[in-house]
Amino acid sequence: KAPEVAVQRLSLYLRTLKSIPDDRVLSSQKFAELVGTTDNQIRKDLSYFGWFGIRGQGYRVDRLKEEITHILTLNRKWRLALVGVGKLGSALLMYPGFRKDKFQIKLAFDSDPEKIGKTIGGIVIQDVEKIPELLPLNKIKVGIITTPADVAQDVADKLIRGKVKGILNFAPTHLVVPGKVKLKNIDLSIPLEILSFFISLEKIA
Amino acid sequence: KAPEVAVQRLSLYLRTLKSIPDDRVLSSQKFAELVGTTDNQIRKDLSYFGWFGIRGQGYRVDRLKEEITHILTLNRKWRLALVGVGKLGSALLMYPGFRKDKFQIKLAFDSDPEKIGKTIGGIVIQDVEKIPELLPLNKIKVGIITTPADVAQDVADKLIRGKVKGILNFAPTHLVVPGKVKLKNIDLSIPLEILSFFISLEKIA
Numbered sequence: 001k002a003p004e005v006a007v008q009r010l011s012l013y014l015r016t017l018k019s020i021p022d023d024r025v026l027s028s029q030k031f032a033e034l035v036g037t038t039d040n041q042i043r044k045d046l047s048y049f050g051w052f053g054i055r056g057q058g059y060r061v062d063r064l065k066e067e068i069t070h071i072l073t074l075n076r077k078w079r080l081a082l083v084g085v086g087k088l089g090s091a092l093l094m095y096p097g098f099r100k101d102k103f104q105i106k107l108a109f110d111s112d113p114e115k116i117g118k119t120i121g122g123i124v125i126q127d128v129e130k131i132p133e134l135l136p137l138n139k140i141k142v143g144i145i146t147t148p149a150d151v152a153q154d155v156a157d158k159l160i161r162g163k164v165k166g167i168l169n170f171a172p173t174h175l176v177v178p179g180k181v182k183l184k185n186i187d188l189s190i191p192l193e194i195l196s197f198f199i200s201l202e203k204i205a
Numbered sequence: 206k207a208p209e210v211a212v213q214r215l216s217l218y219l220r221t222l223k224s225i226p227d228d229r230v231l232s233s234q235k236f237a238e239l240v241g242t243t244d245n246q247i248r249k250d251l252s253y254f255g256w257f258g259i260r261g262q263g264y265r266v267d268r269l270k271e272e273i274t275h276i277l278t279l280n281r282k283w284r285l286a287l288v289g290v291g292k293l294g295s296a297l298l299m300y301p302g303f304r305k306d307k308f309q310i311k312l313a314f315d316s317d318p319e320k321i322g323k324t325i326g327g328i329v330i331q332d333v334e335k336i337p338e339l340l341p342l343n344k345i346k347v348g349i350i351t352t353p354a355d356v357a358q359d360v361a362d363k364l365i366r367g368k369v370k371g372i373l374n375f376a377p378t379h380l381v382v383p384g385k386v387k388l389k390n391i392d393l394s395i396p397l398e399i400l401s402f403f404i405s406l407e408k409i410a
């Protein structure tokens with residue numbers, strides 16, 4: 001696994017590459033000069049991700065841009081905040097699938113004074129009013145809403161003020177969010193629809 | 206909304222139609238004769254579902270088969286059993302999306318003596334050992350598994366002995382089920398992957 005700093009350098013490489021036309025081919029010396037590092041460092045960083053340019057061949061700018069973009073998306077760690085630590089929220093906080101390398105719930109919020117200050121899955125439950133202030137400080141990118149439907153829009157507005165880039169919504173209600181915020185609604189009766197469809201096919205066949 | 210008995214008659218119509226070649230066109234009298242009912246009854250049943258054959262034109266067998274199959278899949282009520290009434294199971298039992306006309310959780314099971322006999326969402330929690338006996342009695346078609354991963358296969362085996370046609374599995378483990386049982390695994394980190402991908406696209410664009 002690549003050290004975190006190598007992943008960070010990659011975004012620097014990508015920013016540099018953005019100002020170079022796609023049809024160019026760069027020698028590693030030239031590329032190092034543009035970035036402001038050594039060609040050894042570049043070769044080493046890229047080899048962490050299985051990219052072994054052939055010595056003397058140079059790098060195709062279009063291929064390099066594509067490859068680094070792909071690597072950055074895979075390796076980025078996503079810091080999440082969950083709002084509404086009830087039955088569903090607690091199940092998600094304890095779920096091993098959310099604690100994989102890539103996604104980590106870092107903050108949890110609720111409005112219930114009985115819950116604020118308690119710890120679940122190693123995370124202290126905070127007051128929902130603190131979302132706009134705490135999210136930017138903790139570089140939170142995505143909010144998960146597991147509150148009742150009637151407060152979900154208000155919670156979404158707080159998450160947006162906290163500068164999230166995306167919202168995963170479990171509450172059965174339609175949320176209005178600005179275009180730049182990506183919204184994904186979850187409805188667990190959909191997999192049931194799919195399952196029931198396949199069962200019916202079996203029956204009528 | 207059509208009365209339940211009209212939906213049941215439709216499956217009788219479909220069984221009759223199965224023995225007739227697709228390319229045939231049947232008059233409503235002929236169709237009634239084959240089914241053993243009156244042409245008025247057939248016309249009335251089909252009109253519940255918005256199917257108004259034109260008097261004197263008769264019914265195309267291929268269209269009728271397709272249409273009734275479609276209606277039967279939509280209107281069928283699915284009776285479900287949930288196993289593992291913990292955080293996630295309780296959230297699903299209380300979730301309005303599962304109480305729509307089509308899907309209804311009728312039975313709930315757990316192995317914890319503290320929970321057996323208690324009521325949640327109007328349903329009494331039963332002993333998991335009773336699954337093979339209670340499921341056929343209650344015409345349960347689908348089992349939902351919200352237990353820890355290490356007991357999920359054992360629970361799946363019980364559901365299969367209880368004659369379910371499908372399993373919705375939330376436990377993070379690979380289940381082995383016979384070919385005739387439809388299995389759908391749920392992993393809530395997948396929608397997160399999708400969300401993070403769209404956010405990344407936005408960033409690099």
Ligand SMILES: NC(=O)c1ccc[n+]([C@@H]2O[C@H](COP(=O)([O-])OP(=O)(O)OC[C@H]3O[C@@H](n4cnc5c(N)ncnc54)[C@H](O)[C@@H]3O)[C@@H](O)[C@H]2O)c1
Nearest residue numbers: 084085086087088110111112147148151171186188296300
């Ligand atoms: N999408 C699905 O498939 C699915 C499945 C199950 C449940 N749900 C939905 O998920 C939500 C949570 O369900 P649950 O069973 O965990 O409910 P719950 O009542 O157990 O939990 C709700 C939590 O939200 C907190 N809360 C209430 N108002 C708040 C606010 N203004 N700010 C912050 N926190 C607040 C409550 O204190 C509680 O802890 C509900 O909307 C439910 O309909 C969705």
Ligand SMILES: NC(=O)c1ccc[n+]([C@@H]2O[C@H](COP(=O)([O-])OP(=O)(O)OC[C@H]3O[C@@H](n4cnc5c(N)ncnc54)[C@H](O)[C@@H]3O)[C@@H](O)[C@H]2O)c1
Nearest residue numbers: 091095289290291292293316317352353356376391392393
């Ligand atoms: N797929 C997903 O996206 C997702 C999300 C959250 C949680 N989960 C998973 O869902 C499962 C439930 O999570 P939770 O947080 O509700 O756990 P939980 O511990 O709160 O609930 C588990 C329940 O199963 C019961 N149980 C244990 N052994 C049993 C047996 N042999 N037969 C019947 N019941 C039994 C327990 O008594 C308890 O009530 C876990 O496997 C968890 O990993 C999956």
